[in-house]
Amino acid sequence: MAFRKFLSALGVNAPEVETVLDGMSARPGDRVVARTTLRGGGADVEITHLKLDVVSRFEDREPTSGWTRPGVVAAGHPVGPFTLRAGETRLFETDLHLPWETPLTHAFGMPVNGGRVAVRTELAVDNAVDRGDFDEFRVHALPAQETLLRILRDLGFRYDEAEVKRGVAQGGNQAVDFWQEFEFSWPAAYERPGQLEVQFVAREHDLDLHLGTSGRLTFSYAGMDAESWRTTVKDHVHASF
Known part of the structure; x- marks a missing residue:
């Protein structure tokens, strides 16, 4: 500047x-x-x-x-x-x-x-x-965040946009007074209107992934296994939605 x-x-x-x-x-x-x-x-x-x-x-x-x-x-x-x-x-x-x-x-x-x-x-x-x-x-996204975003994309979700909001998201477990929300369009197979709202709550050693209001999944950075994470996310989406 x-x-x-x-x-x-x-x-x-x-x-x-x-x-x-x-x-x-x-x-x-x-x-x-x-x-x-x-x-x-x-x-x-x-x-x-x-x-x-x-x-x-x-x-x-x-x-x-x-x-x-x-x-x-x-x-x-x-x-x-x-x-x-x-x-x-x-x-x-x-x-x-x-x-x-x-x-x-x-x-x-x-x-x-x-x-x-x-x-x-x-x-x-x-x-x-x-x-x-x-x-x-x-x-730039943390490696774990990029892995989870890629998993959502591979499952057919289409990223639309992100917004930063003030306050504490429902069940957010945040350390700050704001959160970033990623909005994804649903794959056609789910026949769902609207968007899936995704939130990360990252920490030094692990992070939470919030998929809508269906609760959170916690992933540890140690020994990150993309295939097992994909199975976890896929099973959670199928069971919750």
């Missing part, structure tokens, strides 16, 4: 900010390192805080394709207050730890329709807050 002037109402005195991510790809549970350069404008200004957060587009908050009211996925620690002198340059490094339930933006190396995640740079000068700088990056 090129240098961007914040708080244009300050005119020539406005500071400029550039945030650069160490990498543009990550997985849930990873650490994202962001380096921020803050450059002073034409006069000294009082910085109330500089803060970086990982945000996502939440279904009930974003009426457009932009970033107007994103939801926070991982909150960074604010820096400040301090005085930024005219023409002064300051460098900051921020570690942002992605929760295991971070929304996915990519699976099988392809974009997930409806999944967007970014680092938001927030600068407050004299308590006036500018939240206008967003650096998007890719969040």
